[in-house]
Amino acid sequence: MRSEFLLNVQRRASSPAQFLTALATCRFVVEGASMEPALSHGQRLLIRPLGQWDTIARGDIVVAHDPRLLDTDYIKRIIGLPGEHVRIGADGILINERSLDEPYLAEGGLPVDGLVSQWLLGEDEYLVLGDNRNDSRDSRKFGPLSREHILGRAWLRYWPLEAWGRASTESPLCVHK
Secondary structure, eight states: OHHHHHHHHHHHOSSHHHHHHHHHOEEEEOOSSTTTTTSOTTOEEEEEEOOTTOOOOTTOEEEEEOSSOTTOEEEEEEEEOTTOEEEEETTEEEETTEEEEOTTSOTTOSOOSOOOEEEEOOTTEEEEEOSSGGGOOSHHHHOOEEGGGEEEEEEEEEESGGGOEEOSOOSOOEEOO
């Protein structure tokens, strides 16, 4: 999967300088409403590929392969980290039995399907969700993702110009006691 990603970067570059620039960032177009209100359909982003030693933090917005449809990439938010117990229910999200504060969600953004889902994440597993929980194909459908399925971190919105700015969250996500 990563080699395919790098081949696409290499194809776009016609000089060594362009290759290095393309390797440092890749472009992604947001399709659909799954990340609203943080990201909207049609916005264009620069994605910073993850290196072997890069850490992934709760709240990061990432581009990842769907583990069942490897030719399909999604943009989602990291919710659960390796080793955590994550429970999603009508009362919100619990991480290791502590409530997760999600200030980036729109009003009424909690899951509404009435089902309780829970995962005990393995040492290389991450739980990802769209911010628009009512319109998102995410870990609730395809399960946790291994790190190899996470291609990069959203870095910058560059189009449309009025949406220009950082694409990742700057506000910390709090797990309350």
